[in-house]
Amino acid sequence: MPFVEQGLVVRHNQVSRDMWELEFIAPAIAPEALPGQFVHIRSALGINPLLRRPLSLYDVDKKLGSITLLYKIVGTGTNLLTRIKTKEYVDVMGPLGKGFSLPPKGKRVVLIGGGVGIAPLVYLARVLSDRGYQVKVLHGVESRRQLVAFDKMRQIGVDFMPSTMDGSAGFKGLVTELLQKKINPSEVDYIYTCGPEIMMAAVADYARERAIEGELSMEEYMACGVGACLGCARKLKTDDESYVKICKDGPVFPLGAVELLG
Amino acid sequence: MPFVEQGLVVRHNQVSRDMWELEFIAPAIAPEALPGQFVHIRSALGINPLLRRPLSLYDVDKKLGSITLLYKIVGTGTNLLTRIKTKEYVDVMGPLGKGFSLPPKGKRVVLIGGGVGIAPLVYLARVLSDRGYQVKVLHGVESRRQLVAFDKMRQIGVDFMPSTMDGSAGFKGLVTELLQKKINPSEVDYIYTCGPEIMMAAVADYARERAIEGELSMEEYMACGVGACLGCARKLKTDDESYVKICKDGPVFPLGAVELLG
Amino acid sequence: MRNKETLIQDQEPELSVNLGGLIMNNPVAVASGTFGYGREYEDYVDISSIGAIIVKGTTLTPRPGNPGPRIVETPAGMLNSIGLENPGIDVFLNEHLPYLQEHRCTVIANIAGNTVEEYAELAARIEGHRGVGAIELNISCPNVKQGGLQFGTDPELVFQVVNAVKKNSTLPVIPKLSPNVTDIVSIARAAQAGGADALSMINTLMGMAVDIKNRKPLLGNIFGGLSGPAIKPVALRMIYQVYREVKLPILGGGGIMNLNDALEFMMVGASAVSVGTGIFVHPRLAVDIAEGLKEWMQQNNISQLSEIVGVATH
Amino acid sequence: MRNKETLIQDQEPELSVNLGGLIMNNPVAVASGTFGYGREYEDYVDISSIGAIIVKGTTLTPRPGNPGPRIVETPAGMLNSIGLENPGIDVFLNEHLPYLQEHRCTVIANIAGNTVEEYAELAARIEGHRGVGAIELNISCPNVKQGGLQFGTDPELVFQVVNAVKKNSTLPVIPKLSPNVTDIVSIARAAQAGGADALSMINTLMGMAVDIKNRKPLLGNIFGGLSGPAIKPVALRMIYQVYREVKLPILGGGGIMNLNDALEFMMVGASAVSVGTGIFVHPRLAVDIAEGLKEWMQQNNISQLSEIVGVATH
C-alpha cells in the first residue's frame, strides 16, 4: 500500500556535475518498495514548484528502512531539491506504479541504462543479484565522471560494463553500440532498459530482431502519480485508440509495447 | 543614488520568537543609507514570493559597509527569508524613500517604537546620538523578550525606556501610556515614531495637543518601491483629492500629515 | 494553529451543507477530473468522509482523450488537455458507481455532451441509479452542432442545456461555468433561468505553453485548461460577481490549496468548495480543509457556515 | 549560458523591429503603469536603451486614482487597482515628455478615455508633439456613455475608438486588448478594421483577493487587474489565436520574467514584447532580456527575429 510520509534525510550529496543522491528514512514506504517503482516527491514547500516530481527508487535499504534517489538537475524542482539538508524532512508519496517483473529462474539478464536512466536499474540489479540471477549491467554516459553507479554496482557484485562517448572509461561510443558489438546475444535471455527514448527504441529493436524479451521504464509529465488525472498518457503500439498511464500501468512496460518518441 | 546589489550575508540570527536580524555587506548601498530609508529585498529566488519586500534600515555600519535589518515573520516572504544562510547573497535594492530629517541642533528628541516598529529608530538613534542630540527611546512590546533592540540602544548610549504589556520589564502597559505618564512634555522638542498605526495615531494626537513637532514612518503594500507603480498610496489629511506614495514621498512624513487607519 | 486566547465553543459547529438539494456532510468536495472515480485515492484517505466526490467527466460513448503531452506545470498552476478521456456513461454506472456506493460516498456525476440532446440523454441514463447525489454539467465542451462554440460561453445554449437536463432528471443540477467569458453574470442568469439548482465555478481558464527548444506548443493539443493557485483571483472575482446577482448556492473552486483559500471562497459567496489541482500535491487535502474549517469555526465562534458565506460581499 | 559547441555567427543579429510603423531598437518594451514616466528608474538602467517605454496611462484631466490598498500579491502574480492615477495629458506632454525626449527614449503614449470622443481628443492633443513614437489605447476602461461596459469587451466600440483615434493621429495606433473576453479574435478583428497598426496584448485579467481576518475584499476598490507569471499561459493562448487570424504585428506581454518567457511570446506571434510586473523585481529586466536575446540569436544562428516570430503556430 502506498503512503505519504515525511522522510528524514540522512544523506544528500552531489555525485557528479549535475547529479545528486538523496537518502531518507521512509519506514512506511521502504518495506513495500519494489524495483522499477517510483516515489512522487515535493522538491520544496510552497507553490513553486506546484506539483510533485516523480523519481525512481535508486536503492532501498530494507533493514534501515531507507530509500535512496539519484536525480539529475533539470529545472526548478530538481534545482530546489538540492537545498534540502540532512536532518530535514522531505514529503514523499509512494511506492507508486508497477515495477519490473522477475524473469524465470536461471535466465541471464542484461540491464542497459543511459545517463540518469541507470537509477531504477541499481535497485533492480540488487534484487536480481540477491535472487541469484546472472546480471550484466551496461551503462552509457558522456564521460567517466557520470558513471555514478559504479561503486554500487561493484558492491552488488554484478558484471558492470560502462561506455563513454569520450572514451574516458570502458567502451568508446554509444551504449547500444556496446550492446551490439560486445554482447553475445545468445547469452542474453532478458533485457531491462531505462534511458533516453531514442536509446530505448534502439534496445527494443535489438531485442525484437533477436527475439529476446524484456522491459523498459518510461517517463512522462505527471500530476497525480496514481492514475487519477489521466495526464501521463502514452499510446500502445498494439492499440491505436486508447492510452496507457505511465504512472499506474507503468512506468515499466514490456519492450516494444509502448510507442516511443524519436 | 540607489542601487540593486547582491549583499553578502555575514550574520543572520533569530532574536526573539518571531524576529530575526540579518546583516549583509552592501558596499554600494550602505554609504548612502540614511535613517528612515528602507531597502527592497528579495526574500527568495523564483516567483514565490514574486515581489520584493520593504524593510527599514535597522542599523548601518559605514566602516564595514554593512546593513542590518530587523524583521518579524509575517507571511511567505519573511518566512522564506529566514532560510538565507551566512555566506549566501541577498538581492537588495536601495536605499529607498525619504528618511527622517534632523531637528535643529540642541533639540531634545524622543523616539517611540511599537513592536518591530523599533527597526528604523535604532539607526536614527545612532545618528542622532553621534551628532550630540539628547535622545530618549521608548519601546513598547508584549513581553521583555521582544525588547530586541535593548543591547544596541545601550551601546549607542541613549536613554532607553521599555514598556511591556505583561510588566515583565520597564513600565507595565502601552508605550503611549508610558509617554503620557512618565515623560514631561516640556522636555520634549521633537518626536519620531514607528509602529502600529493605532499607536502612531495616539502619538500624533499627543504631539498635536502639546504642539510638539515630529515625524512618523509608515508602511503600505509595495510593488516597485520607487514611485513608478503608484501602488502604495495614502491620503494626506490636508488634501482630500490626491494621494502620496509611501515609497517615494515617505515612508517618513510629518506627524499628522497622513491619514492613519484605526 | 490554535490560538490560546480563543474561546472554544461548547457546541460542535455544523459543517453539513445543502447545495441546491444535495446534502453534503461537509462543504469540501474534490473536483471533477482530479480524483478519478475515488478508488485511485482509496489508499490515502477515507473517501467516504469527503464532502462530495465529483467524478471524472463522462460522455455517452467512451473517449480515448487527447495525444500527449497532456499536462505541463506553469507558474503557480498547471495546464491540462486530457480531452475528456473516459470509458463512457455505461461503464461509469456499472463499474465505478457501485464501488463509490459501497463506500457510502457522496457522488456528483459530471457529464459532457456535444449536443443539447446528448446532455439530456446522459441525465436520463443516470436517472434512477442510486448513489448519484447530483449532476454537474461540464459546459466547457465544444458544441459540435454550433461549429465548436463552447456551450458555456453562450447564455442561450446554457439555458437550453440546463433546461433539457432538468426535464430528464430529478437530481439537483449544477452547471459548471466556464471563466472564459466576457460576462459571467449573464451566463449564471441563463443557468438559473434554465432551472439550475446550484452553480459550480470556475472551470479552467484556457491557456497554453511553448516548448522553446522545439519551437512548438508544449501540449499535444496546443491549448489546455489552466488550474491551480494562479487562477484563484479570477475565480474569487467571478463568484463575487455572481453571488451578488444570482440567488443560487455556489460550489466554488479554482486554486484552493489550504483552509485560508477555502475561506476566501466562502466569504465571496461559495456555500461549498472544491479542490482539484491541490489534490495532486496533498491527496488528503479535502478532508484536511474540512477538519481545519471545523477548528476555525470553533475558534471564531461560528456555528453555521451561513455566517461567513458571502460576508465579504456586503 | 553560452554553449561551447555552438557556432557563433560573424554578423551581429538584428534586434530592431518595426512595430506597425514604430521603429524599436530592440523588441523589449516596458509596460504601461509599471515604469512610471521613465525617470523613476533612471538610477537603475540606461532608459534610452529600452526598446520602448510605454508610459503610465494618461487621461484628459488629472485623476487621483483609487483608495488603497491598491496592490496585493497573489500566487505568482499581483492585483492592482491603481485606478488610472495620472496628472492628465497636459502635464504629461509638458513635464514628462521633454525629459524622455532629452534622454532619446522611444516613447509610446498610453491613453484612456471615458468616451470615444475623449480618446479622439487625447490623440489630437498628442499629435505634433515630438518624442511620442506611437499611441497605445488602453481600452479596458469602463465606457461611461454605455453605462460602464468596458470598451475592450465590445467589438463595435473597439472599432469606433480605434477609428476615431486614427482619424486624429499620424502616429502608429496600438490598441491594447483586454483578456476578459469570450472571443479575443473578434476584438482583434474589430481593432484591425478600425485601422490599428499593431495590437498590444494582453492587459490584466480581472481578479480579487479577500482579507479573511477582516472578512472583506483586500483591495480598496474590490476588483483589481491580475498581472505577472500567473497570467502567462492565458496571454500566450490569446496571442496564438490572434496571430493566426489577424495580420497585424503584436506587442505581447503578461508575466514575462526572463528571456525564455519572452521567447515563448515571440514563438506564438509577438513581434515585440513588454515587461511589466517583472520590472518591480528586476528594474533592468527589459535591457537584460534584450541582451540575452541577442546572445541567444547568435547561439542559434538566427539573424532576424522574423525567423522565430510565430514559429510555434505553424
Ligand SMILES: Cc1cc2nc3c(=O)[nH]c(=O)nc-3n(C[C@H](O)[C@H](O)[C@H](O)COP(=O)(O)OP(=O)(O)OC[C@H]3O[C@@H](n4cnc5c(N)ncnc54)[C@H](O)[C@@H]3O)c2cc1C
Ligand atoms: C516514473 C519516473 C521516474 C523518474 N525517475 C527519475 C530518476 O530516478 N532520476 C531523475 O533524475 N529523473 C527521473 N525522472 C525524471 C524527473 O521526474 C524529471 O527530471 C523531473 O521531474 C524534472 O523536474 P524539474 O522541476 O527539475 O524540471 P522542469 O523541467 O522545471 O519541470 C517542469 C515539469 O516537467 C516535468 N518533467 C520535466 N522533465 C520530466 C521528465 N523527464 N519526466 C517526467 N516529467 C518531467 C516535471 O515533473 C514538472 O512537472 C523520472 C520520471 C518519471 C516519470
Ligand SMILES: Cc1cc2nc3c(=O)[nH]c(=O)nc-3n(C[C@H](O)[C@H](O)[C@H](O)COP(=O)(O)OP(=O)(O)OC[C@H]3O[C@@H](n4cnc5c(N)ncnc54)[C@H](O)[C@@H]3O)c2cc1C
Ligand atoms: C517602508 C517599510 C519599512 C518596513 N520595515 C520593516 C522592518 O524593518 N521590519 C519588519 O519586520 N517589517 C517591516 N515592514 C513590513 C514588512 O515589509 C512586511 O512585514 C513584509 O513585507 C511581510 O512580507 P511577508 O511576505 O512575510 O508577508 P505576507 O503577508 O505574506 O505578504 C503579502 C504581501 O503583503 C505585503 N505586506 C504584508 N505586510 C505588510 C506591511 N506591514 N507593510 C507593507 N507590506 C506588507 C508584502 O510585502 C507582500 O507584498 C516595512 C514595511 C514598509 C512599507
Ligand SMILES: Cc1cc2nc3c(=O)[nH]c(=O)nc-3n(C[C@H](O)[C@H](O)[C@H](O)COP(=O)(O)O)c2cc1C
Ligand atoms: C487534470 C484535470 C482534469 C480535469 N477534468 C475535468 C473534467 O473532466 N470535467 C470538469 O468539469 N472539469 C475538469 N477539470 C477542472 C477541475 O474540475 C477544476 O474545475 C479546475 O481544475 C479548477 O480547480 P483547481 O484549481 O482546484 O484544480 C479538470 C482539471 C484537471 C487539472
Ligand SMILES: Cc1cc2nc3c(=O)[nH]c(=O)nc-3n(C[C@H](O)[C@H](O)[C@H](O)COP(=O)(O)O)c2cc1C
Ligand atoms: C501597477 C500596474 C499599473 C498598470 N497601469 C496600467 C495603465 O495605466 N495602462 C495600461 O494600459 N496598463 C496598465 N497596466 C497593465 C500592464 O501594462 C501590463 O499590461 C500587465 O501588467 C501585464 O503584464 P505583466 O504581467 O508583465 O505585468 C498596469 C499594471 C500594473 C501591474
Ligand code: FES
Ligand atoms: S500522473 Fe495522473 S494519471 Fe498518471
Ligand code: FES
Ligand atoms: S511601491 Fe510603487 S509607487 Fe510606491
